[in-house]
Structure formats: C-alpha cells, structure tokens
Amino acid sequence: xxxxxxxxLTAPGPEPLPFDDARLALAALLVRIARADGEYEGVEIGRIxxxxxxxxxLTPFEAAKLRGExxxxxxxxxxxxxxxxxxxxxxPYDDRVKVVEALWAIVLADGARDHEEDAILRLVAPMLGVxxxxxxxxxxxxxxxxx
Numbered sequence: 407x408x409x410x411x412x413x414x415l416t417a418p419g420p421e422p423l424p425f426d427d428a429r430l431a432l433a434a435l436l437v438r439i440a441r442a443d444g445e446y447e448g449v450e451i452g453r454i455x456x457x458x459x460x461x462x463x464l465t466p467f468e469a470a471k472l473r474g475e476x477x478x479x480x481x482x483x484x485x486x487x488x489x490x491x492x493x494x495x496x497x498p499y500d501d502r503v504k505v506v507e508a509l510w511a512i513v514l515a516d517g518a519r520d521h522e523e524d525a526i527l528r529l530v531a532p533m534l535g536v537x538x539x540x541x542x543x544x545x546x547x548x549x550x551x552x553x
Contacts, residue, residue, distance in 0.1 A: 433476035490533035507544035
C-alpha cells in the first residue's frame with residue numbers, strides 16, 4: 407500500500423488522490439514536521455492524533471492507527487521537496503491551507519517555536535503552494551486557539 411501510494415505521488419503529473427490516500431499523505435507530512443527537530447514526543451504524537459480525529463471524524467483508536475501508517479509512509483517518503491510537491495499537485499488548495507494550519511499546531515504543540523520545526527514549516531508551506539499570508543494567518547489562528 408505505501409509503495410503504491412509513493413509511486414502515485416511521485417509519478418509525473420500525478421492524478422488527484424483518493425480521499426484515503428490524501429488523508430494518509432497529509433498525516434505523513436504532520437509526522438515529518440513533528441520529527442524535524444529530532445524529538446518526536448508524546449505531546450506531538452497526541453496533537454497529531456487529535457488533529458486527525460477532529461479533521462476526519464475518527465475515534466482515538468482510528469486516529470492512532472492512521473498516525474502509525476503515516477509514520478511508516480513518512481519514513482519511506484522521498485525528500486520533503488518532492489513529497490510536498492506531490493501533495494501540492496494532488497490535493498486542493500483549501501485542504502492544503504488547512505494542512506498548514508495543522509502543521510503550525512504541531513510546531514506549537516510543545517509551547518515553543520523550535521528553530522528546526524519553524525524553518526521546515528516556512529519551507530514546506532510555499533512548496534505546498536500556500537502563500538506566506540495564508541500561512542501566517544493559519545499560525546495566528548492556532549496561536550489564538552481558533553484552529
């Protein structure tokens with residue numbers, strides 16, 4: 407399953423992903439951001455599970471299962487540039503903005519803006535095709551607790 411999804415994501419001119427595959431790819435991106443500082447901790451894992459449960463209407467068990475699949479995909483996914491470009495091609499803009507919002511929630515999960523996490527998010531948002539203004543508004547919504 408993971409190999410097939412990676413092949414579809416990295417194919418020239420990828421087709422829009424089916425819902426389940428898009429959900430998995432976006433969850434893997436959450437994991438990648440959380441792992442960016444070399445510390446993948448319980449607070450980040452818990453935040454990812456809550457984001458997945460809320461966003462996709464999952465039970466805690468289903469969210470944890472999706473996160474586990476996303477961890478495996480993230481470990482095998484190509485470099486962040488190719489991975490995010492593939493997601494950009496396969497996922498509608500509004501969903502990508504919501505993903506950037508979720509990514510900010512992961513970066514801010516431990517109460518601090520870690521330099522490595524912050525840097526990768528500032529790199530990832532434009533690669534997803536999300537402009538600086540929308541990324542900053544997403545961060546502000548998270549900081550204000552409105553996300």
